[in-house]
Amino acid sequence: MPFGRSFLPLWPLDPSATYLNHGTVGVVPIRVAEAQQAWRDRIERHPARFMLRDLWSFTGSATSGPTLMRQAAAGVAAFVGARADDLVFVDNTSTGVNAVLRSMTFAPGDEILVTDHIYGGLLTAVHYIARRSGAAVRVASMPYPAFDPALAVERLSAGITDRTKLVLVDHIAAESAIVFPVEDLVRVCKARGVPVLVDGAHVPGQLALDVSAIGADYYVANLHKWAMAPRSSAFMVVAPERQRDLHPPVVSWGLDTGFTQEFDWVGTRDPTPWLTAPEGIRFLQDLDYGALRGYNHDLAWHAARHLTDLWDTPLEIPESAIGSMVSVMTPASIGSAKPDAVRLRDRLLFDHNIEVQVHARAGRVWVRVSAQAYNDHSDIEKLGRALLG
Numbered sequence: 180m181p182f183g184r185s186f187l188p189l190w191p192l193d194p195s196a197t198y199l200n201h202g203t204v205g206v207v208p209i210r211v212a213e214a215q216q217a218w219r220d221r222i223e224r225h226p227a228r229f230m231l232r233d234l235w236s237f238t239g240s241a242t243s244g245p246t247l248m249r250q251a252a253a254g255v256a257a258f259v260g261a262r263a264d265d266l267v268f269v270d271n272t273s274t275g276v277n278a279v280l281r282s283m284t285f286a287p288g289d290e291i292l293v294t295d296h297i298y299g300g301l302l303t304a305v306h307y308i309a310r311r312s313g314a315a316v317r318v319a320s321m322p323y324p325a326f327d328p329a330l331a332v333e334r335l336s337a338g339i340t341d342r343t344k345l346v347l348v349d350h351i352a353a354e355s356a357i358v359f360p361v362e363d364l365v366r367v368c369k370a371r372g373v374p375v376l377v378d379g380a381h382v383p384g385q386l387a388l389d390v391s392a393i394g395a396d397y398y399v400a401n402l403h404k405w406a407m408a409p410r411s412s413a414f415m416v417v418a419p420e421r422q423r424d425l426h427p428p429v430v431s432w433g434l435d436t437g438f439t440q441e442f443d444w445v446g447t448r449d450p451t452p453w454l455t456a457p458e459g460i461r462f463l464q465d466l467d468y469g470a471l472r473g474y475n476h477d478l479a480w481h482a483a484r485h486l487t488d489l490w491d492t493p494l495e496i497p498e499s500a501i502g503s504m505v506s507v508m509t510p511a512s513i514g515s516a517k518p519d520a521v522r523l524r525d526r527l528l529f530d531h532n533i534e535v536q537v538h539a540r541a542g543r544v545w546v547r548v549s550a551q552a553y554n555d556h557s558d559i560e561k562l563g564r565a566l567l568g
């Protein structure tokens with residue numbers, strides 16, 4: 180087995196903890212944290228020069244060649260299969276999705292279509308926009324847990340009407356961890372002439388990603404979850420024809436000076452999470468990114484089989500519908516509602532030092548296991564026993 184607990188020292192994690200929740204806020208490798216500190220040290224040697232000449236400038240280019248924001252964007256773009264000129268950094272996926280929602284104009288009668296796997300914080304943002312504009316939110320119900328990609332496409336397609344102004348779909352869903360057939364979902368939206376926004380928060384670092392091949396109008400994703408970048412680091416790739424009318428939620432000097440120039444400066448911020456993102460990518464590549472994805476997927480699938488066996492619960496999610504995370508149904512005795520999920524989450528943490536995402540869905544409590552290089556079978560076995568204990 181190439182990876183496992185012997186890799187734990189590459190991260191600053193407490194070795195006495197069983198950390199099965201890489202997906203929630205990521206874990207920054209020690210090497211990447213050091214690279215971020217090196218950027219901070221460099222900034223403080225000459226802060227104004229760094230921020231207003233090297234990092235970003237009114238003219239859009241630094242004293243010598245592309246700005247540091249653009250250089251970092253080029254590094255990330257090569258990794259995710261996008262053109263650097265179509266890619267901008269944002270703090271997190273929530274910010275990117277808000278940029279799209281707030282840049283569009285909705286009127287009473289318009290519809291925003293989402294699925295019932297949408298991340299809760301983004302559903303809140305969609306409802307907020309709908310409340311202000313009089314638009315309606317439609318929710319397409321996805322087949323789950325017996326996931327069927329063709330049926331998912333059919334259900335989404337059935338939710339599109341003449342009034343649909345935007346479709347928001349997940350690439351990997353937050354709670355269910357289902358990998359959606361995103362290229363097919365995008366294709367049906369485009370065939371109906373509706374702009375589509377993909378939430379790829381969990382994708383970079385978990386699946387091989389080719390954003391251009393997906394062809395969405397907007398693709399937003401986090402680098403601070405699986406791509407090993409420091410928080411807060413995310414990006415959005417925007418189709419050229421959508422760039423002119425898209426603005427960051429915070430408008431600043433760059434308004435109407437061009438897409439990348441406008442997003443690269445939205446007030447004074449710590450730019451080191453984006454500048455360090457290429458180092459997170461190098462870290463993945465040095466680990467052997469393909470082998471790492473294979474290991475994480477196999478471990479997640481092992482967790483699904485082992486835990487459902489031990490807990491005597493059904494395993495209906497097909498292996499093809501997961502990446503490095505899987506949600507496993509717990510026994511009925513654990514309960515069925517959100518307070519039951521919170522109780523289990525806290526019992527696992529405070530009684531057993533196990534960190535894992537727990538949620539209630541479809542009348543049962545589910546545990547979402549994230550598999551990462553530093554985990555192995557012993558972590559899964561510990562979780563299995565602790566839940567029953």
Ligand SMILES: Cc1ncc(COP(=O)(O)O)c(C=O)c1O
Pocket residue numbers: 202203271272273274298300301349351352353354378380381401
């Ligand atoms: C699918 C999905 N979308 C969006 C988000 C929001 O990400 P952020 O908090 O970085 O904005 C999350 C966070 O876990 C998520 O899982």
